[in-house]
Amino acid sequence: MPDVSWPNGWEGGVVRGREQVGAYWRRQWDQLEPVVTPIAFRTEADGRIAVTVHQVVHDKAGAKLADHTVTHVYRLDNGLVTAMEIRE
Numbered sequence: 459m460p461d462v463s464w465p466n467g468w469e470g471g472v473v474r475g476r477e478q479v480g481a482y483w484r485r486q487w488d489q490l491e492p493v494v495t496p497i498a499f500r501t502e503a504d505g506r507i508a509v510t511v512h513q514v515v516h517d518k519a520g521a522k523l524a525d526h527t528v529t530h531v532y533r534l535d536n537g538l539v540t541a542m543e544i545r546e
Contacts (some may be wrong), residue, residue, distance in 0.1 A: 462539070462541065465543060467544050487528065491515070491517070492516075496510070496511050497542055510529050512526075512527050512528065528545060529544070
């Protein structure tokens with residue numbers, strides 16, 4: 459199983475490894491209600507997949523925390539995501 463590196467777009471920094479990434483997602487889903495809608499897909503020259511998305515994030519009380527378009531860039535190895543980058 460390849461290692462994974464994932465940006466912590468909510469708290470800052472990067473999480474590494476399946477356990478840290480899983481813990482990050484559990485914390486995020488416990489506190490936030492994100493809706494991420496893909497708008498466009500493209501393959502970059504280095505083979506990574508860039509997905510332009512519209513993100514709307516609310517807290518559990520319903521307050522809107524974010525509403526913007528960003529690009530998520532994924533690296534895949536043997537069919538598994540091993541890294542993700544967020545581009546503003």
